[in-house]
Amino acid sequence: MSSENPSHLEQSGASDESLQQVHARLQANKPEKAQGNPRFPLVLLGIMCAAIFFGAVYLAHYSAHFDASIYNEHQKPSAQVATGPVITPAMLGKRVFTANCMTCHQATGQGVPGVYPPLAGSEFVLKPEHEKHIIKIVLYGLNGPITVKGANFNNAMTPFGGILKDEQIANVLTYVRSEWGNSAPAITPEQVAAIRAEFGARGPWTVEELLKSP
Template identity: 65%
Template sequence: MSSEKPHFHLESSGASDESLQQVHTQLQQQKPEKPEGYSRFPLVVLGIMCMSIYLGALYLAHHAANFDATVYNENQPARKGAAEPAPVVTPAMLGKRLFTANCIACHQTTGQGIPGVYPPLAGSDWAQGPEERVIRIVLHGLSGPVKVSGKDFSNVMTPFGSLLKDEQIAQVLTYVRQEWSNNAPAVAPEAVAKIRAETATRTVQWTAPELLSLTGK
């Protein structure tokens, strides 16, 4: 009986179409009005998201090394040579190369020379003596009698001034002065340049007495 009541009530109230419409309009007006357009907050969030994706992509494009799998892979053994430092060529190594290319034919790998023919550099007072002398010997050569380590030689050493640059003469002499337990200061390219300039007009080999008088020894 009670469930039929509203029905009965509506019927009995004899509500006209007009009055029903009025009630509806009233109800509709009570509802809060929907704001028009988009709410600002989600727009801002969307903007931030787009910006992050864009900046993220930009970052990867610059720093991801084209997504190359071999750039960093902890499971992959290091490529051979990748972490090893590049081989360093020291002045001593260059000096040894120059010596091998220009001097061993006569003075030998051991620096001992050939008895009676080519004087030794190992232990030699000339090789380890004043740099003004050895630089001159290599620039213009040496000929005639010379005493090396108590032994007499009288031969000819060819000049190297036109074959080797100042730096190369410095390197080969530094090698000669510090190899085979030789122990004399290194020779600087500037010292070679200076003597090359001073002796520019020289065309013949030095003699031992000439060199000894030059340096006062």
């Protein structure tokens, strides 16, 4: 501070006063150390304590225990995938149906009277003894007369063995067997693969031929 600088005192014309007098005068003019509101730091301390307390209560309520699945953006969401929507074979089969079968058998599975037989409520789709038959129909196609739900058809269905994989055929038949009120067990890719391996490359079936084979 300049008050302790003797050369400064001389410049300000205080050279005739004794050093003690000047000192005493400056001391008297010095501002009190404890000036201002002495309670202010206490108020500040109180505000800080309240803020810390509020913060602690807030974290206790909303921190979710700092769960890594919420706070860690780099975490792989394995736990969330497990609880997410599950894609079933029937759901995949619906896509295959929409792309390959719907034009003839219709979205309702009712077919077209006299032209395309129904899949909804069809004994071929539902009965256990026809389980292998419908795999054969989709793999190799079907020609000639057929009776479905008491109605006669005499048309031709195109083969899908060259277009669809075993899994796709299994999925579409699983869909057909569980849609429109139908309720029959799923078809597996292994069942389709077994029939493909047994018959290899061949032409369309007739119903007469199908009923002779298991």
